[in-house]
Amino acid sequence: xxxxxxxxxxxxxxLCLIVLSLFGEAIAGETKQPIQIRDLRVRxxxxxxVLEFRADxxxxxxIKGIIQSGLPAAVEFEIRLLRGRGEILRKTFFxxxxxxxxxxxxxxxxxDTTEVFTRFDAMLARISRCTDMLITTLHRLDRLARYxxxxxxxxxxxxxxxxxxxxxxxxxxxxxxDITSEERASGFKFNISRLISFFMGNRPGRGRTSxxxxxxxxLSDVQK
Numbered sequence: 001x002x003x004x005x006x007x008x009x010x011x012x013x014x015l016c017l018i019v020l021s022l023f024g025e026a027i028a029g030e031t032k033q034p035i036q037i038r039d040l041r042v043r044x045x046x047x048x049x050v051l052e053f054r055a056d057x058x059x060x061x062x063i064k065g066i067i068q069s070g071l072p073a074a075v076e077f078e079i080r081l082l083r084g085r086g087e088i089l090r091k092t093f094f095x096x097x098x099x100x101x102x103x104x105x106x107x108x109x110x111x112d113t114t115e116v117f118t119r120f121d122a123m124l125a126r127i128s129r130c131t132d133m134l135i136t137t138l139h140r141l142d143r144l145a146r147y148x149x150x151x152x153x154x155x156x157x158x159x160x161x162x163x164x165x166x167x168x169x170x171x172x173x174x175x176x177x178d179i180t181s182e183e184r185a186s187g188f189k190f191n192i193s194r195l196i197s198f199f200m201g202n203r204p205g206r207g208r209t210s211x212x213x214x215x216x217x218x219l220s221d222v223q224k
Contacts, residue, residue: 038054048134055128073096077130084146
């Protein structure tokens with residue numbers, strides 16, 4: 001007769017397969033509405049160069065389903081600052097979108113803070129509109145030079161950094177000593193991390209990515 005441990009592992013295995021199938025669909029299928037960066041501009045704020053923009057179609061229905069299943073999605077914003085044709089600065093900002101299925105709360109995790117929302121559309125509106133992304137201090141810029149800021153957005157079902165952590169957790173769970181004889185007989189114990197790698201890969205390019213969008217400015221333009 002199957003043990004309680006066996007039943008628990010089978011349920012966890014089934015959940016893993018469901019989640020991984022969502023990953024596979026979200027990653028493999030081409031999106032009909034690509035991410036579009038709009039209204040990109042720079043301005044001066046308290047001695048800093050600040051980026052403003054709107055990101056349309058950032059989260060599609062499949063990524064939304066993954067988030068609402070309780071798994072995170074990562075939004076990556078890549079910024080390049082050029083003087084003429086030479087790149088002088090490159091920055092990457094990560095925003096992690098999560099949903100707590102117990103408290104029914106959504107959250108955006110930034111580098112140093114977290115914002116909590118009760119509705120998905122409120123979280124989406126916040127992540128899709130940025131007014132305060134810091135690029136650099138103004139004193140680093142030459143008043144007579146012309147600069148270009150480039151921006152690209154990428155959405156990942158689970159970031160490639162979290163993928164490694166998740167894979168390690170699942171692989172470690174396979175090495176527990178209390179594997180039952182029924183599980184051995186059914187072939188239940190196998191390397192789940194390989195299955196994760198098959199669906200997700202280990203490269204950030206596996207997500208949805210916008211085109212590079214750019215705007216050109218001088219220091220006198222942003223200080224008006």
